[in-house]
Amino acid sequence: MSQQQTSTNHNSTNHWPFVGAIADAAAWSDPNVQIKQSHEPSPKTADHKQERQQTDAVSRGVSRDVFDYDIPISDKPGLDGYLELIRRRLAGDYEIDEFGCDPMYGQMWWPLFEQLYRNYWRVESTGVDNVPRSERAMIVANHSGGSYAWDAVMISTALHLEHRQPRYVHYVSTEFFYDTPFLSFDNRKKGAALACREDFVRLLERDLVVGVFPEGAKGFLKPSDKRYRVQRFGRGGFVQLAMMTRTPIIPVSVIGGEELHFSLGNSRLLANLVNRLIPQERADSFPILLNMLPLPVKWRIEFGEPINLSSYGAEEAMDTLLVQQITEQVRSQIQEGLDRNLAMRKTMFW
Amino acid sequence: MGDQQQRRILVTGIGDRVVAELVRELEDDDSIELIAGVDFREPRRAFKRTEVMVADLRSRALGHILSAVRPDTVLHLQRGFYGDDEASAEEAHEISVMGTINLAASLQRVESMRKFVLMSSLHVYGGDPMDPAILTEDAKLRTPAKTKFAGELAEIEGAVNLLAKGKRKLAVTCLRFADLIGRHSEEPMARYLRMPIVPSLWGYDPRLQFCHERDAIAILKRAALEDCAGLYNVAGDGAVYLSQALRIGARTRLPIAPPLFGTAIGAANFAGLIALPAHHLHTLRYGRVVDNARAKLRFGQLSYTTREAVRDLYGTWAEPAAEFKKAAQEERRFAAA
Numbered sequence: 001m002s003q004q005q006t007s008t009n010h011n012s013t014n015h016w017p018f019v020g021a022i023a024d025a026a027a028w029s030d031p032n033v034q035i036k037q038s039h040e041p042s043p044k045t046a047d048h049k050q051e052r053q054q055t056d057a058v059s060r061g062v063s064r065d066v067f068d069y070d071i072p073i074s075d076k077p078g079l080d081g082y083l084e085l086i087r088r089r090l091a092g093d094y095e096i097d098e099f100g101c102d103p104m105y106g107q108m109w110w111p112l113f114e115q116l117y118r119n120y121w122r123v124e125s126t127g128v129d130n131v132p133r134s135e136r137a138m139i140v141a142n143h144s145g146g147s148y149a150w151d152a153v154m155i156s157t158a159l160h161l162e163h164r165q166p167r168y169v170h171y172v173s174t175e176f177f178y179d180t181p182f183l184s185f186d187n188r189k190k191g192a193a194l195a196c197r198e199d200f201v202r203l204l205e206r207d208l209v210v211g212v213f214p215e216g217a218k219g220f221l222k223p224s225d226k227r228y229r230v231q232r233f234g235r236g237g238f239v240q241l242a243m244m245t246r247t248p249i250i251p252v253s254v255i256g257g258e259e260l261h262f263s264l265g266n267s268r269l270l271a272n273l274v275n276r277l278i279p280q281e282r283a284d285s286f287p288i289l290l291n292m293l294p295l296p297v298k299w300r301i302e303f304g305e306p307i308n309l310s311s312y313g314a315e316e317a318m319d320t321l322l323v324q325q326i327t328e329q330v331r332s333q334i335q336e337g338l339d340r341n342l343a344m345r346k347t348m349f350w
Numbered sequence: 351m352g353d354q355q356q357r358r359i360l361v362t363g364i365g366d367r368v369v370a371e372l373v374r375e376l377e378d379d380d381s382i383e384l385i386a387g388v389d390f391r392e393p394r395r396a397f398k399r400t401e402v403m404v405a406d407l408r409s410r411a412l413g414h415i416l417s418a419v420r421p422d423t424v425l426h427l428q429r430g431f432y433g434d435d436e437a438s439a440e441e442a443h444e445i446s447v448m449g450t451i452n453l454a455a456s457l458q459r460v461e462s463m464r465k466f467v468l469m470s471s472l473h474v475y476g477g478d479p480m481d482p483a484i485l486t487e488d489a490k491l492r493t494p495a496k497t498k499f500a501g502e503l504a505e506i507e508g509a510v511n512l513l514a515k516g517k518r519k520l521a522v523t524c525l526r527f528a529d530l531i532g533r534h535s536e537e538p539m540a541r542y543l544r545m546p547i548v549p550s551l552w553g554y555d556p557r558l559q560f561c562h563e564r565d566a567i568a569i570l571k572r573a574a575l576e577d578c579a580g581l582y583n584v585a586g587d588g589a590v591y592l593s594q595a596l597r598i599g600a601r602t603r604l605p606i607a608p609p610l611f612g613t614a615i616g617a618a619n620f621a622g623l624i625a626l627p628a629h630h631l632h633t634l635r636y637g638r639v640v641d642n643a644r645a646k647l648r649f650g651q652l653s654y655t656t657r658e659a660v661r662d663l664y665g666t667w668a669e670p671a672a673e674f675k676k677a678a679q680e681e682r683r684f685a686a687a
Contacts, residue, residue: 097589
């Protein structure tokens with residue numbers, strides 16, 4: 001990862017002073033990451049400046065919800081800004097939305113996620129600009145992980161780092177996450193909601209980007225021999241909701257997430273054990289992983305062409321056959337994307 | 351209201367501090383001919399012209415009260431839990447549920463009745479990880495209810511809804527309030543949040559929503575005087591995490607592992623530090639946030655957002671609630687006398 005690219009990306013997103021404040025912390029620890037405050041433009045960034053002005057013009061044109069990306073918390077550059085941030089954090093002087101999305105909490109993780117994205121997994125993203133800049137969109141991807149939903153994290157990071165107008169992805173997840181200690185608030189604070197009709201529609205009505213993994217647990221706990229074979233897509237509820245809200249579906253194929261762990265399969269015994277140890281835990285099955293730490297595999301994320309559903313409405317959403325057809329179309333597009341990207345990759349690690 | 355006829359109002363639960371405050375505001379309204387208050391507890395406040403009666407809503411005395419007062423509006427503000435030890439859980443159930451059923455049944459016979467206002471609570475939703483992040487009035491209540499109190503509230507709301515469907519077709523307003531807090535509030539959540547070291551559930555950080563007492567009083571007053579039949583979720587805008595609320599108040603959080611949390615709260619209750627009924631344990635695990643759009647549309651913007659209400663609770667809100675301070679002083683004097 002070249003230093004040049006790192007700083008370019010930062011400059012393009014730097015017109016929110018708050019990003020600078022957080023990212024500054026990363027700069028202290030990591031000399032590779034160079035971040036400039038928007039107040040003190042670096043001398044060599046004449047063209048970046050122009051680019052930033054353009055982006056500013058774009059962001060002025062559209063109305064942005066503060067929770068769509070982040071809140072500019074302080075206008076002070078450098079250390080002062082960071083101190084201001086800590087002060088406000090300790091005083092509880094920050095805003096969350098009704099979903100519990102806490103933009104500052106999400107921001108806290110960006111330095112780590114960026115390191116993983118650039119240096120550990122060396123993610124290559126294509127077609128990022130298929131995600132619209134300000135309109136609503138639904139990201140549908142193959143699920144993987146085994147231990148933690150790293151695919152969700154990497155899709156968010158890709159949009160954060162590579163998109164011209166960084167979008168924050170609000171994932172919908174099952175109730176399991178809201179009854180598990182620590183995951184419960186971690187998910188909420190990162191902007192996730194429950195995978196139910198009400199939350200889904202409400203997020204889309206706010207013109208946000210919603211992320212869905214229709215494979216669900218089947219995908220998350222996929223044993224290694226089934227990797228990159230997209231499983232059945234639930235009952236197509238997400239397609240119905242996309243039709244009703246006229247949201248384009250963006251099929252995303254994620255390569256890499258399914259090879260983080262060698263998974264032999266799933267064990268009910270292990271799940272029962274976990275359920276005993278953690279009260280209120282309701283795991284059905286638990287993966288048998290050979291390695292605990294995720295492997296440094298090479299990732300590729302392809303954002304496919306959006307599937308436009310604006311010609312449909314609430315009536316067509318009741319047409320189950322049509323819904324099934326579109327669901328299958330999304331599934332096969334993701335599978336095609338996976339196959340295409342697998343062919344492009346030489347080995348698992350580069 | 352179209353017709354400028356003199357109103358006769360019956361208020362239940364007048365022993366409650368917030369309700370007493372509301373009644374004192376209603377007393378200043380000239381369009382109200384008569385205000386009568388009923389509670390099984392002695393009210394701790396003096397009133398200018400309100401007739402206060404100590405009676406149990408389950409008793410036959412209710413019939414006599416109704417025939418004497420001949421109310422056209424009933425504000426049923428007697429809540430099913432009490433911050434003090436005056437009523438145990440079973441008693442509270444008896445008093446609130448059976449009292450409401452008896453009241454609703456008796457009101458069917460009262461010719462003058464036109465309007466019924468019920469003060470319910472958002473605890474009626476219980477709390478469940480399967481609940482949507484933002485609950486609306488249209489959300490179905492879970493059966494069986496997740497907590498005992500949620501079941502009781504659902505029962506109460508059901509009994510009151512029968513009044514709207516019954517022979518007399520009363521205008522029924524049901525207000526589901528978030529937990530009330532305020533600077534001098536003695537409500538369960540207010541006392542819990544005010545503890546110097548606050549026990550919380552380890553691994554959970556619930557989203558909470560509050561309604562400021564002043565907003566609650568203002569909305570109840572409007573509900574008493576205006577036509578606003580329907581079901582409303584009343585809560586301040588936005589939400590706070592428990593951790594955030596405690597940071598606002600500079601309180602220390604003491605995380606307690608889930609199996610021991612109930613015990614810890616029970617111990618604090620027993621020691622008299624707080625009086626947090628069991629249904630709050632559910633909220634402190636899963637949190638609850640509702641959509642207040644319908645209430646805002648009808649009653650206008652609430653003057654405190656959830657975060658401002660929390661700041662007022664801890665006395666860090668810039669606007670000191672002057673009249674509340676005065677009222678609290680007066681109450682203390684009255685209690686001393």
